[in-house]
Amino acid sequence: MIRKLLILIAAMLVATPAYADRIKDLGTFQGIRSNQLTGYGIVVGLPGSGDDNLEYTIQSMKAVASRFGLQLPANVNPGLKNAAVVMVTAELPPFAKPGQKLDITVASMGKAKSLRGGALILTPMLGADGQIYAMAQGNLAVGGLGAEGKDGSSVVVNIPSAGRIPEGATVERAVQTGFETAPNLTYNLAHADFTTAQNVAGAINSRLGAGTAQAIDAVSVAVRAPVGGDVRATLMSEIENLDVVSAEPPAKVIVNARTGTVVINSTVRVGAAAVTHGKLTVRIDEKETASQPAPFSNTGTTEKLQKSGVGVDEEKHPMFIIEASPKLADVVKAVNAIGASPADLVAILEALKEAGALKAELIIL
Incomplete structure (x- = not known):
């Protein structure tokens, strides 16, 4: 009895070596990734540190005013020291749903000296396909600062022309990943390696049955899975926590x-x-x-x-x-x-x- 117990313990130690890596640490499932969003907006309420009379700033302010039915005369160019045109960026995480909040980064495009104290006007956030996925608005938190004297001397700490708005954007549309209906789940390694890909497929087959996973190449492993988001979520949770021995990297x-x-x-x-x-x-x-010169000599220097x-x-x-x-x-x-x-x-x-x-x-x- 004791001998059988020792053999069982030894087999468990071999099956889960201490140096094994989890599958979730070696790569990601295809389609489950973040997406970059970008927007063009206006920051207002600046204490005289804005873009002033830049042409595109004036055009942007006229476009904003037209949203509310206010038509500025064509020959009127308002001074815009209290406004600045900015680029707004954010990262849309996978499976983000409408109503969820995103952190956004706001950076000046023009000659604004500082965005401290400014507020971002409602700005649509677009994806690579040109569709609106979020709307951004809020007060900026700027870590840098700048000061300038009348004689032209100035001091700048960090970058006052860029800031962030925590939870400054609201998701309006979810990205379709095909997670529920794709024929197979595809797992991609972060670093291409045929041996590691075979080890990942072998670990999945050992746990879920032969033929469940197949290494396609040095990066991708195809996993057969039933259709349905709930079933696949459970399956992926089990797969990503399996231990796999990674191949030694190239020298x-x-x-x-x-x-x-x-x-x-x-x-x-x-x-x-x-x-x-x-x-x-x-x-x-x-x-x-x-x-x-020689001593007592009247010549030479x-x-x-x-x-x-x-x-x-x-x-x-x-x-x-x-x-x-x-x-x-x-x-x-x-x-x-x-x-x-x-x-x-x-x-x-x-x-x-x-x-x-x-x-x-x-x-x-």
Whole structure:
């Protein structure tokens, strides 16, 4: 009995390894994504920090006034220091329903110095298809500030020409995702990998039955599911919490040449190689000396002379052998033993790559 219990516990540990990832952390289901919304609007109520007499600001204000039956004469251009034209952006989350609220970002398009204290007039928010999905309006919260003196001196903190309106837009239309009626549910990995795609399909089939999931390519896994939103929601909840062992990523060495940062992932392998690292330093010393005439001489003057000394120092480093190793820790230890600076390390890695000793893709940012 005890032996059977130990075998069962061991099988459970193998079935759910500690290093497994949840399916929901490896990718997303196709069609279940956010959508970007954009609007063009007017912010009013500014304390003299608006666009002033920009032509498109005047046209926009006349269009707003016409909504309420007010027709401004064509030859009248109102001063608009208290108004500014802005672009309004928001992100519509998946399955957003009419009546739900969205946070919006408002940014000046013209020469407005600050949007602090302004209020956004009712603005339609359009999707990529040109349809209205939300309506935005509200008072701005601006984190930046600016001040200017009469002599032209000014100070600006952060960005006062942009702000946000929490829950400033109301959803008016839902995006049709086809979630309830699509023939299959398609799961897409964030990073293409044939092995991981097969592992995801295998985990789903083990839980829901053979033939339920099939890896289409290195990214997509097709899942057969009955029609109906409630049934598919339950199915997806079960699928996204399954544990899957991800495949090891391709061996890569990432070098940021601007900051000197070097990142090596765990799959990097290095073959045996001999490396020598040296540094050549050229030293130039400049000194000034004085040349004076002989004592008791009635001729000659004191002159300033330039004396230069040039020398070359070369540090001597013996050749260092890097042993072939399949472990990242050994690679890091060998590189640190050379004592190379980040700039020199990049040159060493490039040389190892060219010599065929570095079994990895070298990416320089």
